[in-house]
Amino acid sequence: MRTPSVRQIMPGSNREMVRKHTGSSLALAAEVPRRCNLGRDSGRPCTRGANLRSPRESNKEELEAIGAEVATRYRDLRKRPLSVAIMGQTGVGKSSLLNAMFAANLEVGHARPTTKQPTPLSVRSNEGHEIIxxxxxxxxxxxxxxxGYLDVYADLLLGCDVAIWACHVDNRSTLQDVRTLDALLSGRSIDQRRLLLSRLTFILTKADVLSNPSWIYALDGNSGTFAPPKAVTGRLEERERYFEEVLLAPHYQELVSRTYVTGRFSGRKLSILSEVAGHRLEIEGRELICHGYVTDQVEKRLLARFPDTSEVWQRLRENHRVISCSSIFNYDLTRVLAAILNKLGWESVARFADVIEKTENISDIPFDTARHLSNIVVWDRRTERPIYDLKTAEIR
Ligand SMILES: Nc1nc2c(ncn2[C@@H]2O[C@H](COP(=O)(O)OP(=O)(O)OP(=O)(O)O)[C@@H](O)[C@H]2O)c(=O)[nH]1
Ligand SMILES: [Mg+2]
Structure with missing residues (x-):
């Protein structure tokens, strides 16, 4: 399998650069008629070659040329890179998360605010599809x-396809995040608020800091994967629920969730589904759209009634689930990526399958790396020697 190419472009002026690189599909779609003089206020029509042909001929040719240009623009539009923004308070581990997911080299700071400008990181699939x-x-x-950063956040939230909002798992002071989210939503129309909220996925970073009892490193040969013990899993879930309550639940009326589906859904099935979910469900192309907050209870009701399509209900719930992860232990990074792709739509899941496959492998950490992630050395003060140090322990 080929490694996805990861390229960093150093930014110029923040907002200008962000606008240049993002541009929602809506903005591009609006540009098509304007550029091709198809808009109602376009003024004069295209004049290419008009003096050599009869009016009828030139009209036909022009229409064909315009049609071809529109088709090209729409093809370009479909090919445009998708964009994902990573937001959150300073030091929560945003840059580290991207480094861990894509073996990138973004600057990470151990003491001070570090990333000062929006920094794009391009990730390509084997077939050349791109996410920035x-x-x-x-x-x-x-x-x-x-x-200044709030302005950049607002621009990116409007221009990006998905936004990841990272919070530190061990921080229960959520006021700063709530205020920032409110500032980004205030003064917007209900449609814009819905759009922005449905783009957001909240994650809890540094799950590994909840390390009492210790995480389990399951060794298989010379490498293994990290997993939290049951007690830590319980605490992580509790925190996920808390952040969901504080950040998402207040917007329950505005939340919209989507996922891709295969097969047909009749109007009757959609109305039964809507009744069971307690929210209006509709189909748009291959997407199932739920107008409302998909809580654990909504997911349970749908699973109980329609167990044969359990994956669809789980993905729908994933839209509003807070996800814990660790960039040090490479824990649940694939889940974060899957949540992003689920929000980007069914086409993206297929296009970036090899990128997902690649992140699945990163949870596998060689023992020689893992032993350096342990932070306990037992020191015997009488002999002035270490009794136990994972760094030097032998695999038996
Ligand atoms: N234990 C632990 N530490 C982490 C993790 N991710 C990041 N860190 C540490 O957190 C500190 C800040 O990481 P950054 O990635 O620079 O955080 P940031 O959110 O990009 O910070 P700004 O650029 O200032 O906004 C560094 O010391 C990282 O090593 C993690 O998953 N677990
Ligand atoms: Mg950073």
């Missing part, structure tokens, strides 16, 4: 810096 991940500066650096 925007590593953003962290909120909470200073009042003056935050004001």
């Amino acid at each position: 991940f925007w590593d953003l500066p962290g909120i909470g650096e200073s009042e003056s810096a935050d004001a």
Whole structure:
């Protein structure tokens, strides 16, 4: 399997650069008629070659040329890179997350706010489809810096296809995140709020810091994977529920979730589904859209009534589920990527299958790397020697 090419472009002016690289499909679609003089206010029509042909002939040719140009523009539009923004407070591990997911080399800071400009990271599938991940500066650096960063966040939220909002797993002070989200939503129309909220996926970073009891490193030969013990899993789930309650639940009326489906859904089935879910469900192409907040209870009701399509209900719920992960232990990074692709739509899941496959492998960590991730050495003060150090332990 070929490694996805990861390219970093150093940014110029923040907002200008963000606009240049993003541009929602809506903006591009609006540009098509304008560029091709098809809009109602287009003024004069295209004049290419008009003096050599009869009016009828030239009209036909022009229409064909315009048609071809429109088709090309729409093809380009379909090919445009998808974009994903990573937002959140400074130090929560946004840059580290991208580094871990895509073996990138974004700057990481251990003491001070580090990322100062939106930094694009291009990830390509084997077939050349592209997603640009925007590593953003962290909120909470200073009042003056935050004001500028909020503008960038607003631009990116409007221009990007998906936004990941990262919070530190061990932080129960959610006020800063709530305020930032409110600031981004305030003054917007209900449709814009719906759009922005449905793009957001909340994640909890640094899951490994909840390390009492210790994480389990399941060794298989010379490598293995990290997993939380049951007690830590329970605490992670509790925190996920808490962040969901604080950040998502207040917007329950505005939340819209989508997932791809295969097969047909009759109008009758959709109305039964809507009744069971307690929200209006509709089909748009291959997408199932749920107008409302898909809680655990909604998922359970759908699973109980329609167990044969359990994957669809799980993906729908995933839209609003907070996900814990760790960039140090490479824990659940594939789940984060899957949540992003689920939001990007069914085409993206197929297009970036090899990128997902690649992240599945990154949870496998060689023992020689894993032993350096342990943070306990037992030191005997009498002999002045270590009794136990995982760094030097032998595999038996
Ligand atoms: N234990 C642990 N530490 C992490 C993890 N991810 C990042 N860190 C550490 O958190 C610190 C900040 O990481 P960054 O990736 O620079 O955080 P950031 O959100 O990009 O910060 P800004 O650029 O200032 O917004 C660094 O010391 C990282 O090593 C993780 O999953 N687990
Ligand atoms: Mg950073």
